[in-house]
Amino acid sequence: xxxxxxxxxxxxxxxxxxxxxxxxxxxxxxxxxxxxxxxxxxxxxxxxxxxxxxxxxxxxxxxxxxxxxxxxxxxxxxxxxxxxxxxxxxxxxxxxxxxxxxxxxxxxxxxxxxxxxxxxxxxxxxxxxxxxxxxxxxxxxxxxxxxxxxxxxxxxxxxxxxxxxxxxxxxxxxxxxxxxxxxxxxxxxxxxxxxxxxxxxxxxxxxxxxxxxxxxxxxxxxxxxxxxxxxxxxxxxxxxxxxxxxxxxxxxxxxxxxxxxxxxxxxxxxxxxxxxxxxxxxxxxxxxxxxxxxxxxxxxxxxxxxxxxxxxxxxxxxxxxxxxxxxxxxxxxxxxxxxxxxxxxx
Numbered sequence: 001x002x003x004x005x006x007x008x009x010x011x012x013x014x015x016x017x018x019x020x021x022x023x024x025x026x027x028x029x030x031x032x033x034x035x036x037x038x039x040x041x042x043x044x045x046x047x048x049x050x051x052x053x054x055x056x057x058x059x060x061x062x063x064x065x066x067x068x069x070x071x072x073x074x075x076x077x078x079x080x081x082x083x084x085x086x087x088x089x090x091x092x093x094x095x096x097x098x099x100x101x102x103x104x105x106x107x108x109x110x111x112x113x114x115x116x117x118x119x120x121x122x123x124x125x126x127x128x129x130x131x132x133x134x135x136x137x138x139x140x141x142x143x144x145x146x147x148x149x150x151x152x153x154x155x156x157x158x159x160x161x162x163x164x165x166x167x168x169x170x171x172x173x174x175x176x177x178x179x180x181x182x183x184x185x186x187x188x189x190x191x192x193x194x195x196x197x198x199x200x201x202x203x204x205x206x207x208x209x210x211x212x213x214x215x216x217x218x219x220x221x222x223x224x225x226x227x228x229x230x231x232x233x234x235x236x237x238x239x240x241x242x243x244x245x246x247x248x249x250x251x252x253x254x255x256x257x258x259x260x261x262x263x264x265x266x267x268x269x270x271x272x273x274x275x276x277x278x279x280x281x282x283x284x285x286x287x288x289x290x291x292x293x294x295x296x297x298x299x300x301x302x303x304x305x306x307x308x309x310x311x312x313x314x315x316x317x318x319x320x321x322x323x324x325x326x327x328x329x330x331x332x333x334x335x336x337x338x339x340x341x342x343x344x345x346x
Contacts, residue, residue, distance in 0.1 A: 013066025014298075017305075020047065021298035025290075037171045037210035040297040041139045042164050048304020049157060060305055070302035072147075076264040078295035079144045083235070083271030084288050086228045094196065094225050101200045101341045102230040105334050106237065109135035112329055113322060114248040120318040124250035125151040128241075129159035130319055134326040137231045138163040138204035143299060144234060147264075148241050157307040160300075162323030167203030170327065174198055175214035188218065193342035195219040199226025201334035232272060238265040 021040075024047060027033060028040035052060060060067075091099065113131025117124065129151055133142040142159045145151070182190055195212060198219060202208045205227055212223035275285070 010065040010069050013063040014069065015066075016063060017066050017070050017298050017302055018294075020044070020301050021294055023047075024297050024301065025294060034206075035210070037168065037204065037207040039139070039204055039206040040293055041143075041300045042160075042204070042206075044297045044300040045139070045157065045160050045304040046164075048301040049307050049309065050304075052305040052307055053309045063305075067302040067306055070298045071153075071306070074295045074302075075143055075299040076147065076267075078292055078299055079140070079234075079264050080267035080271055081288060081292035081295065082140060082144075082231070083268040084275045084285070084292060086232050086272050086275065088272070088276040090225045091229055091232070094222060094229060095345075097341050097345045098196055098199070098226045098229045100345065101196055101334075101338050102226065102233060104337050104341075105200045105330065106135045106230065106233050108333060108337075109326055109329060110237075110244070111248075113326055114244075114250075116322055116325065120322050122318055122322060123155065124245065124248075125149045126155045126158060126319055127322065128245065128250070129155055130162055130323050130326065132237070132241075133159050133163040134166070134203060134323060134330065136234050136237060137227070138167055138207070139300065140205075140231075140296060141234055141237075143296065143303075144238060144264075145241065148238055149245070153303055153307045156303055158319045162319055163203045165320070166323050166327040167207045170202045170331070171207040171211045173331075174202060174211040178215045178219070189342070191216060191218040192222050193338060195222025196226045196342060197335055197338035198223040199228075200230060200338060201330040202227070205231070235265040235268045235272075 021044065024044040025040045027043050028038060033043070110128075110131040113127050113134065114124075117127030120127075128149055129142050129145055132145040133139065135141070139160045142156055142163065146156050178194055182194060194215065195218060198212050198215075199208050199222065202211050202223075205224070208223050208227040209220065212220035280288075
């Protein structure tokens with residue numbers, strides 16, 4: 001098969017995937033989806049898994065080139081462009097408090113996931129994916145971690161499912177906690193601290209936005225910026241991941257003599273720099289972010305289409321238990337870290 005023929009087939013196979021990505025983005029824009037914090041990525045993997053297990057396998061495989069292209073190339077491009085959502089000015093606006101809190105939360109959450117994996121008899125990659133999704137930015141972190149670990153589709157789907165379940169739970173719980181813990185006439189610094197806490201511990205960006213806006217405007221603004229600082233840690237995390245896996249004795253990484261360097265992580269950092277120092281119009285910035293969301297949504301849909309429900313069922317409840325413990329740590333441990341940091345560094 002010639003290169004031209006292969007590219008033509010891939011382009012044709014991409015048509016239904018791009019159509020479904022567009023549909024998922026439109027669905028995510030519905031008021032009810034935004035109210036409950038369901039992003040296009042979450043909707044895409046749910047629809048993908050449903051269709052992938054309803055449609056006969058032979059029909060799914062008719063679009064195999066497009067599915068593989070989406071899970072590999074589009075995913076990496078999407079992660080690179082994800083850096084365009086962040087600027088260094090955002091980091092400055094919340095100060096070193098957010099960076100310190102986010103760094104400690106990411107490091108402790110991922111470490112806890114890897115330390116508990118043997119207790120739950122989980123595979124190294126499954127624990128690492130759940131740990132990265134809980135520690136950094138939900139489904140996007142799971143997708144970004146997959147190429148470094150070369151994880152199976154079923155591992156990714158299970159990990160994303162845990163992010164959706166506990167991220168959604170946190171999105172409803174945090175506003176209630178804010179009303180119970182903080183008085184209505186709390187100081188501006190108290191709301192600032194709650195925003196740092198929300199951004200540092202809730203899973204998805206959309207969930208952070210929903211949880212913050214349910215409290216007040218100050219919490220919403222600080223929470224989203226704190227969350228984006230946390231997202232910025234994705235690149236150094238990916239670069240350190242092979243070393244971290246070996247340090248935790250992961251068998252899958254011990255088998256490889258070389259260190260896998262995720263070059264797209266450097267692209268992510270370059271995009272952060274470009275977005276920080278180039279003055280682009282709001283329309284251009286919005287177009288790039290929409291393109292990025294579209295690419296990641298297509299990758300997530302393709303992932304769902306190639307995930308067999310039987311493989312997810314075989315994982316059992318242990319991944320859910322691990323993710324539940326990580327959420328408890330985020331709520332309690334993340335709260336302590338945020339409180340101490342805000343008290344002494346603000």
